[in-house]
Amino acid sequence: MARKVSRRGGNIVTIHDVARHVGVSPMTVSRVINGEKNVREETRAKVLASVEALNYSPNLAARSLATQDSARIGLLYSNPSVAFLSEFLVGILSESSQSGAQLLIESCEGPEGATAALEKMKANGCDGVILSPPLSDSSRVAKVLRDMDLPFVGVAMARPDPQVCCVTIDDFKAAFSMTKRLIELGHQRIGFIKGHPNAYASQTRFEGFEAAMQKAGITVDPALVAQGYFTYRSGFDAAERMLNCKDRPTAIFASNDDMAAGAVATVHRMGLDVPDHVTIVGFDDTAMASSVWPELTTVRQPIADMAALSVRLMNDQIRAKRLGKPFEPVREIRDFALIERQSSAPVGTA
Amino acid sequence: MARKVSRRGGNIVTIHDVARHVGVSPMTVSRVINGEKNVREETRAKVLASVEALNYSPNLAARSLATQDSARIGLLYSNPSVAFLSEFLVGILSESSQSGAQLLIESCEGPEGATAALEKMKANGCDGVILSPPLSDSSRVAKVLRDMDLPFVGVAMARPDPQVCCVTIDDFKAAFSMTKRLIELGHQRIGFIKGHPNAYASQTRFEGFEAAMQKAGITVDPALVAQGYFTYRSGFDAAERMLNCKDRPTAIFASNDDMAAGAVATVHRMGLDVPDHVTIVGFDDTAMASSVWPELTTVRQPIADMAALSVRLMNDQIRAKRLGKPFEPVREIRDFALIERQSSAPVGTA
DNA sequence: GTCTGATATGTTAGCGCTAACAAAGCGGTC
DNA sequence: GACCGCTTTGTTAGCGCTAACATATCAGAC
Numbered sequence: 001m002a003r004k005v006s007r008r009g010g011n012i013v014t015i016h017d018v019a020r021h022v023g024v025s026p027m028t029v030s031r032v033i034n035g036e037k038n039v040r041e042e043t044r045a046k047v048l049a050s051v052e053a054l055n056y057s058p059n060l061a062a063r064s065l066a067t068q069d070s071a072r073i074g075l076l077y078s079n080p081s082v083a084f085l086s087e088f089l090v091g092i093l094s095e096s097s098q099s100g101a102q103l104l105i106e107s108c109e110g111p112e113g114a115t116a117a118l119e120k121m122k123a124n125g126c127d128g129v130i131l132s133p134p135l136s137d138s139s140r141v142a143k144v145l146r147d148m149d150l151p152f153v154g155v156a157m158a159r160p161d162p163q164v165c166c167v168t169i170d171d172f173k174a175a176f177s178m179t180k181r182l183i184e185l186g187h188q189r190i191g192f193i194k195g196h197p198n199a200y201a202s203q204t205r206f207e208g209f210e211a212a213m214q215k216a217g218i219t220v221d222p223a224l225v226a227q228g229y230f231t232y233r234s235g236f237d238a239a240e241r242m243l244n245c246k247d248r249p250t251a252i253f254a255s256n257d258d259m260a261a262g263a264v265a266t267v268h269r270m271g272l273d274v275p276d277h278v279t280i281v282g283f284d285d286t287a288m289a290s291s292v293w294p295e296l297t298t299v300r301q302p303i304a305d306m307a308a309l310s311v312r313l314m315n316d317q318i319r320a321k322r323l324g325k326p327f328e329p330v331r332e333i334r335d336f337a338l339i340e341r342q343s344s345a346p347v348g349t350a
Numbered sequence: 351m352a353r354k355v356s357r358r359g360g361n362i363v364t365i366h367d368v369a370r371h372v373g374v375s376p377m378t379v380s381r382v383i384n385g386e387k388n389v390r391e392e393t394r395a396k397v398l399a400s401v402e403a404l405n406y407s408p409n410l411a412a413r414s415l416a417t418q419d420s421a422r423i424g425l426l427y428s429n430p431s432v433a434f435l436s437e438f439l440v441g442i443l444s445e446s447s448q449s450g451a452q453l454l455i456e457s458c459e460g461p462e463g464a465t466a467a468l469e470k471m472k473a474n475g476c477d478g479v480i481l482s483p484p485l486s487d488s489s490r491v492a493k494v495l496r497d498m499d500l501p502f503v504g505v506a507m508a509r510p511d512p513q514v515c516c517v518t519i520d521d522f523k524a525a526f527s528m529t530k531r532l533i534e535l536g537h538q539r540i541g542f543i544k545g546h547p548n549a550y551a552s553q554t555r556f557e558g559f560e561a562a563m564q565k566a567g568i569t570v571d572p573a574l575v576a577q578g579y580f581t582y583r584s585g586f587d588a589a590e591r592m593l594n595c596k597d598r599p600t601a602i603f604a605s606n607d608d609m610a611a612g613a614v615a616t617v618h619r620m621g622l623d624v625p626d627h628v629t630i631v632g633f634d635d636t637a638m639a640s641s642v643w644p645e646l647t648t649v650r651q652p653i654a655d656m657a658a659l660s661v662r663l664m665n666d667q668i669r670a671k672r673l674g675k676p677f678e679p680v681r682e683i684r685d686f687a688l689i690e691r692q693s694s695a696p697v698g699t700a
Numbered sequence: 701g702t703c704t705g706a707t708a709t710g711t712t713a714g715c716g717c718t719a720a721c722a723a724a725g726c727g728g729t730c
Numbered sequence: 731g732a733c734c735g736c737t738t739t740g741t742t743a744g745c746g747c748t749a750a751c752a753t754a755t756c757a758g759a760c
Contacts, residue, residue, distance in 0.1 A: 012746090014745095014746055014747085015746065015747065015748095016746080016747095024709075024710090025709065025710050025711080026710095026746090026747080026748090027709075027710065027711080027747095027748075028708085028709060028710080030747065030748060031708095031709090031748095033747095034748085037707095038707055038708060038709090039707095039708070039709085040707090040708065040709090043708080043709085055473065057473070057474055057475035058746085058747075059415070059420065059745085059746050059747070060411075060420075060452055061410075061411040061412075061414040061415045061420045061450075061452075061745090061746080061747090062411075062415050062715090062745070062746035062747040062748090063746080063747055063748075064411040064715095064747090065409070065411045065412050065415055065714095065715050065716065065717085065745090065746080065747070065748095066714080066715055066746075066747040066748040066749080067715085067747080067748065067749085068715065068748095068749095070409070070410075070411045075443075083433070083436075083637065085436040085439075085440075086433075086435040086436035086439060089435075089436060089439040089440070089443070090435075090439070090455060090457075093425075093439070093443075093453055093455040094455055097452060097453055097454050097455065100411075100452070102410055102411075102447060102450070103443055103447055104447050105440060105443040105444055105447065107440075123405065123407070124407055125407035231641075232641050232642055232643050233643040236643055258641050261641070261642070262643065265615055265618060265642075265643075268615060268618065268619045269618045269619060269621075271619075287433065287637065287638075288637075288638075288641060291582050291608055291611070291638060292582055292611070292615075293582050293583040293586060293612065293615075362716090364715095364716055364717085365716065365717065365718095366716080366717095374739075374740090375739065375740050375741080376716090376717080376718090376740095377717095377718075377739075377740065377741080378738085378739060378740080380717065380718060381718095381738095381739090383717095384718085387737095388736095388737060388738060388739090389737095389738070389739085390737085390738065390739090393738085393739085408716085408717075409715085409716050409717070411715090411716080411717090412715070412716030412717040412718090412745090413716080413717055413718075414717090414745095415715090415716080415717070415718095415744095415745050415746065415747085416716075416717040416718040416719080416744080416745055417717080417718065417719085417745085418718095418719095418745065
């Protein structure tokens with residue numbers, strides 16, 4: 001008898017409490033909790049009932065200590081589209097709270113600043129890194145990570161790199177679908193505002209646009225293709241130029257929401273209406289899309305889902321590395337969605 | 351000899367490795383790591399050198415298991431201004447990765463949906479909850495939490511409630527300062543767009559505006575005070591009404607950035623310029639503020655800092671509760687900052 | 701009946717860390 | 731020198747969980 005002192009906090013329910021309550025060993029409870037097979041169905045049911053009754057929830061700290069796979073995952077972002085970032089983080093958090101991963105977050109100024117941030121992470125005992133765009137697309141960052149021998153997963157990469165483990169949507173197909181939808185609405189003169197020339201996504205999205213136009217037998221008028229830079233201002237300017245054409249477009253497809261919002265502002269400034277005179281659509285479904293008026297029709301990436309998936313891939317990769325097993329890079333492609341709001345309408349409504 | 355099997359993952363550096371390297375006991379290393387006093391300066395230095403040399407970083411899982419204060423902190427948000435949310439999460443993450451807290455994130459649809467979310471959190475073994483606005487201001491949510499006996503911390507609450515532990519800025523003072531700044535720029539006819547009538551922040555900000563006007567001896571023209579709802583559209587409409595006044599305002603102070611952006615759009619639509627004809631300023635410094643053109647002059651809350659602080663307060667509170675000690679609610683007030691961008695200028699520039 | 705090979709459960713020890721206690725070291729006081 | 735109180739270091743055990751091994755149970759085959 002007489003353990004000297006109990007360090008037990010107080011009323012915390014442990015696996016032992018459940019075990020005692022059911023009349024089995026803690027190990028059996030553990031097996032049930034972790035969904036292992038080789039537990040009699042009857043026993044499993046009793047344990048689950050007790051878990052419910054006692055309101056037991058496992059101590060993740062103890063678990064990761066015992067299993068030795070407490071992954072410390074670094075999150076690196078730069079230049080964030082804030083809207084993207086919040087959804088990204090929500091996805092990461094909800095997944096990692098289940099897997100019990102620790103998170104380390106760092107920001108950096110573009111790919112150049114990444115090295116310092118990554119070194120800091122490594123020094124803090126990071127086991128792997130998840131990259132948000134645009135870093136996920138940077139071959140420079142990828143090289144640094146490989147040199148450091150740190151596993152990584154890219155989220156929303158536009159450039160297909162078979163070497164790299166990532167979660168994305170199909171930008172080409174998404175742009176294709178949006179364009180197709182505009183054509184279905186009767187639009188023929190469709191303007192396109194490209195994204196930043198450095199971003200792979202820009203090119204891919206433009207190709208999707210072209211392909212859809214070509215498939216519909218519509219020639220793309222070079223006067224209706226403008227270079228943008230993903231900024232509100234660049235969308236504003238690009239739209240102005242297009243709308244001053246003799247034969248102005250009835251629809252404008254901007255490669256992201258900020259530029260689409262800028263385009264909306266231009267249309268309004270010229271005394272025209274969206275969507276009555278001009279349909280405007282964006283890409284990304286950031287906060288911008290539903291903040292402006294009229295709200296933007298746009299393409300949505302399931303960012304939170306993608307982020308959550310990236311955590312799972314990261315865990316798999318870290319585990320594989322610990323066990324010295326090889327890890328096959330995976331490219332997971334998620335479905336996008338066309339979100340139709342008030343900024344688009346059939347041609348010639350006004 | 352012959353421990354049966356080592357379950358050690360592999361190359362992980364532990365406190366024992368450091369201890370052996372220095373030639374002291376693990377406990378001494380632990381003391382150094384945790385910055386306890388009663389360690390000889392010489393010993394401390396040697397330990398720190400070894401920590402550095404071996405690139406040791408403590409296993410948070412083991413620590414929280416041993417200390418029994420592995421806090422599981424719930425984050426509840428609703429209706430998020432995405433820009434707010436991302437900064438909030440960044441702050442929370444960077445702090446909690448240091449304290450080793452586990453995070454659980456849930457969203458809900460306004461205060462009504464909060465109960466379900468909170469019950470889910472409690473069932474998942476949550477020890478306390480951090481509330482982001484507008485939930486932090488909801489007395490309903492506060493009541494639910496008190497009934498559940500869950501500690502909580504509110505971030506960016508506008509309503510001072512001495513019962514509640516929170517981190518905020520002084521909305522009154524912030525609105526006062528911004529108004530004062532506008533007056534310094536020579537503006538006299540200043541319009542004010544209020545926020546949603548349900549939000550306490552709306553009232554507080556308006557009071558700050560009034561006080562500054564009064565102090566400068568300027569009468570507030572009721573025609574230049576409009577009810578808004580924190581949405582782009584409401585700012586758009588409110589500004590339109592004001593600008594159609596016979597004697598139109600030279601500046602408009604909107605209670606948040608979305609409404610300010612809406613006001614900018616109205617100004618442009620009327621063929622006027624920002625800031626040459628009308629100065630427009632916002633509040634919050636969300637992504638919106640630097641996405642639109644011209645970029646908005648606004649008031650910034652140090653959201654990430656505030657969020658990080660809320661985690662510390664939460665940890666303190668949880669620890670106090672575990673030890674059965676009383677916890678005095680704290681109200682921490684952080685400094686705001688006036689961010690001057692291109693949407694404001696001295697009066698009469700054009 | 702006994703042996704085989706499965707499945708189901710229990711036992712032991714240890715993951716890395718620190719709370720609590722124990723002991724050693726050190727200076728000063730009477 | 732014996733005693734006190736203080737600082738510094740060490741020892742032990744245990745936080746809650748699970749890997750690995752050990753054992754029990756059972757069905758079926760010969």
